[in-house]
Amino acid sequence: MSRAQPDPGERRAAWREGLDRLRAAATTEPGRLRVIGAALAALLVAFGGVTAWQVTSRAAAADAVVTHSQPLSADAADIYRSLADADTAAATGFLAGGREPRAVRQRYENDISVAARLLAEAAAGTDADAPAGRQIATLTEQLPVYTGLVEQARAAGRQGLPLGGAYLRYASDRMREQLLPAAQSLYVAETLRLESDYDDATAWPWAALATGVAALGALGWAQRRTYLRTHRVFNHGLVGATAAATVTLLWLTAGHGVASAGLSSSRDHGARALQVLNEARIASLQARGDESLTLVARGAVLTAEGEDAYEAGYQDEMQRLTGRVVVGERHGETDTEGLLGRARSLTGGPGRERTEAVLRDVTEWQRRHRSARAADESGYYDRALPEVIGEKNSTGEMFDRVDAGLRQALVLEQKRFRTAADDGRGALTGLAAGAAVLALLGATAAVLGVGRRLSEYR
Amino acid sequence: MTGCAVAAATVAVLLPYGGGGGGRTAPVAASRTAPGARDTAVRAPATCTDPEASLRPSTADGPAVRRVKERGRLIAGVDQNSYRWGYRDPATGELSGFDIDLVRAVAKAILGDPDKVTFLAIPTNQRIPALQKGKVDIVVRTMTVNCDRVRQVAFSTAYFEAGQQVLAPKGSPVTAFDDSLRGKKVCTAKGSTGESELRREAHGASVLTVPNQLDCLVRLQLGQVDAVVTDSALAAGQAAQDPSVRLVGKPFTTESYGVAMNLRDEDLVRRVNAVLEDYRRGGGESPWMLAYRKWLAADLKGITAPPEPKYRD
Numbered sequence: 103m104s105r106a107q108p109d110p111g112e113r114r115a116a117w118r119e120g121l122d123r124l125r126a127a128a129t130t131e132p133g134r135l136r137v138i139g140a141a142l143a144a145l146l147v148a149f150g151g152v153t154a155w156q157v158t159s160r161a162a163a164a165d166a167v168v169t170h171s172q173p174l175s176a177d178a179a180d181i182y183r184s185l186a187d188a189d190t191a192a193a194t195g196f197l198a199g200g201r202e203p204r205a206v207r208q209r210y211e212n213d214i215s216v217a218a219r220l221l222a223e224a225a226a227g228t229d230a231d232a233p234a235g236r237q238i239a240t241l242t243e244q245l246p247v248y249t250g251l252v253e254q255a256r257a258a259g260r261q262g263l264p265l266g267g268a269y270l271r272y273a274s275d276r277m278r279e280q281l282l283p284a285a286q287s288l289y290v291a292e293t294l295r296l297e298s299d300y301d302d303a304t305a306w307p308w309a310a311l312a313t314g315v316a317a318l319g320a321l322g323w324a325q326r327r328t329y330l331r332t333h334r335v336f337n338h339g340l341v342g343a344t345a346a347a348t349v350t351l352l353w354l355t356a357g358h359g360v361a362s363a364g365l366s367s368s369r370d371h372g373a374r375a376l377q378v379l380n381e382a383r384i385a386s387l388q389a390r391g392d393e394s395l396t397l398v399a400r401g402a403v404l405t406a407e408g409e410d411a412y413e414a415g416y417q418d419e420m421q422r423l424t425g426r427v428v429v430g431e432r433h434g435e436t437d438t439e440g441l442l443g444r445a446r447s448l449t450g451g452p453g454r455e456r457t458e459a460v461l462r463d464v465t466e467w468q469r470r471h472r473s474a475r476a477a478d479e480s481g482y483y484d485r486a487l488p489e490v491i492g493e494k495n496s497t498g499e500m501f502d503r504v505d506a507g508l509r510q511a512l513v514l515e516q517k518r519f520r521t522a523a524d525d526g527r528g529a530l531t532g533l534a535a536g537a538a539v540l541a542l543l544g545a546t547a548a549v550l551g552v553g554r555r556l557s558e559y560r
Numbered sequence: 561m562t563g564c565a566v567a568a569a570t571v572a573v574l575l576p577y578g579g580g581g582g583g584r585t586a587p588v589a590a591s592r593t594a595p596g597a598r599d600t601a602v603r604a605p606a607t608c609t610d611p612e613a614s615l616r617p618s619t620a621d622g623p624a625v626r627r628v629k630e631r632g633r634l635i636a637g638v639d640q641n642s643y644r645w646g647y648r649d650p651a652t653g654e655l656s657g658f659d660i661d662l663v664r665a666v667a668k669a670i671l672g673d674p675d676k677v678t679f680l681a682i683p684t685n686q687r688i689p690a691l692q693k694g695k696v697d698i699v700v701r702t703m704t705v706n707c708d709r710v711r712q713v714a715f716s717t718a719y720f721e722a723g724q725q726v727l728a729p730k731g732s733p734v735t736a737f738d739d740s741l742r743g744k745k746v747c748t749a750k751g752s753t754g755e756s757e758l759r760r761e762a763h764g765a766s767v768l769t770v771p772n773q774l775d776c777l778v779r780l781q782l783g784q785v786d787a788v789v790t791d792s793a794l795a796a797g798q799a800a801q802d803p804s805v806r807l808v809g810k811p812f813t814t815e816s817y818g819v820a821m822n823l824r825d826e827d828l829v830r831r832v833n834a835v836l837e838d839y840r841r842g843g844g845e846s847p848w849m850l851a852y853r854k855w856l857a858a859d860l861k862g863i864t865a866p867p868e869p870k871y872r873d
Contacts, residue, residue: 254781258801264642267774401640402641402771410683481680482678535719
């Protein structure tokens, strides 16, 4: 600091002069009244300003929840789902060999194009250096590698070469080891952003509330002082200011309370239910993929315990879905309720009915799966295959029902989320502007009220 | 195969217990005391000098053959992933290959109908447990006869002779299991004989292990490895699926495939050996040579006759 500082002596003198003037003013009643009037006006303006600022930032966060972070989180879930679905469709189509149903092929192609489109959209809305941006880059790079491997598998499979199965397993490994983890990280990043927007939107505006209470306290004190000195009960200006401050404070409390309640409800029931339903859908997809790959791999890949790796994967995913048994080490968590159980308690109305129907369908799926496995393990591959990929009385039929049920539940919950979130957002409408206007009116009234008293000294 | 005990011991030391693998699973030291090896009708020889030597053929029905006849079906453990040996044609869904033909020949001999077979696809590491638990009557699954296994299961006479060999793209500088591998990446199945051989002497190559031998062909086609080490029989199956790769050099180990059965099923062992005698008989037009020409000759050239049977009694 080489710049010359003001002479400290001079600065202290100026400061002391101001203080002296204030002290001199405070020794006379008009002087005191001027100070009180200015302080009240300043407090009320501050209250209005802080309220408008805090409410605006909460409204912006609430808007971000509805228009930005929730859709991005849902898109990320969709990317994950499309990829998992593509892998499942690829395995199912491969099992059917040369008789691959057209619908299965279309499902695969549709999944890949949806994933590619959502990835392009997500890339446009994300900073490339952010964690989400890196995941998007990985996904964009790996997706064509994956589809190339699937085509190799199909080509070899159609020639009757076991190599096709090896290619399909390799493709599926790439999907599970690279693409899905990246999609999962993307989903986690987007969901964290959603949670953070929720936190911002529902945080109590403590600063606004505190200045409001301070302004009301100061107004009360000023009126009591006036009453003690003049024995006049009402000073219209101060009463008006008090009314304005009270209305603002009540509006702020009620408005924020209602908004917060709406948003919290959309978070607890809507967004959380959507997350759990999305996870359940992905778990069912992976269970289906594992089920198909069990027949593709035919015991070529085993776990450390010597069990079929894909059958073990199917059992893991089923446990994630239905709970009941402690979830395996693969997921490192204990969950006796399962994703569907949690979805059931988070959803409501028709969404819950759908979830309950899904739970019944999963049970039937598991029954048919056991039957198909028993047939395959007894050496009756020919009998097991239609039990898995057939149109009727197959595990595939139950998987399709589970997937459709979860999709419907997701649509219903998305609506519920939007309704609750919009109700919450609506409660903040006009609050920022109203608080600013009311505070200005209150400040004017306070100044007028004090001025009225001041005029008595002229 | 002399020096087998030494080789088995070396392998057992070198090789940790690996999970699955479509290739030859090398013997595992711990399995010497496996259950099922005790209380058996057929005692394994005390000192293992010639594991390929089996029991003299006989067509007399014993308890095991009667069991199969009463059931009316032969239950055979096979592979579904080994092209030209035991594989399921995705187009037809039918199992076919050299091993499958042999199973049908056994079924025809015992039950009079080559189709009276229940095929069970069993993974490599389930071959011995499936026999010990009685889930299958026979295992015909490119299974190598060795000293360690003869303590746990009974083998027929050898029905094929193979050996570890190198598979490389045509025009590759890799010419054999030698120093031409230096600086190259070589793929082999986890837990296979190929892995233990590479661990013993890698010839300067870096090794990638995969769950199944066929995964090596995928890696080779994708350019992630330069060569594959697996046994010649399976390598032939790989070459058959990709005309741009070929077997190079000579097999650098010798392995005999046998039909595996439960140690108690002595009569079935003799019966299968009788079937194999018939299978080998007939010179160039023997069922064995027909099957060889049908499934293997294109990629595994130069075989003119089945291996000679050896008996120990």
